[in-house]
Amino acid sequence: xxxxxxxxxxxxxxxxxxxxxxxxxxxxxxxxxxxxxxxxxxxxxxxxxxxxxxxxxxxxxxxxxxxxx
Numbered sequence: 001x002x003x004x005x006x007x008x009x010x011x012x013x014x015x016x017x018x019x020x021x022x023x024x025x026x027x028x029x030x031x032x033x034x035x036x037x038x039x040x041x042x043x044x045x046x047x048x049x050x051x052x053x054x055x056x057x058x059x060x061x062x063x064x065x066x067x068x069x
Contacts, residue, residue, distance in 0.1 A: 012028040
């Protein structure tokens with residue numbers, strides 16, 4: 001794919017740094033690589049174990065609030 005299916009912008013940049021519609025994949029590098037890592041399933045895995053959930057929430061439950069750092 002030479003264009004983004006969502007917005008139609010070229011996925012490759014040419015030597016001068018601008019995006020081009022006629023860029024070839026074997027000579028040009030991608031303009032931007034974006035990884036989407038969903039965070040909600042990760043949090044569900046982290047908080048599924050009761051022991052790990054206690055460790056992850058210590059700052060809200062057991063922190064001393066004496067006014068000092």
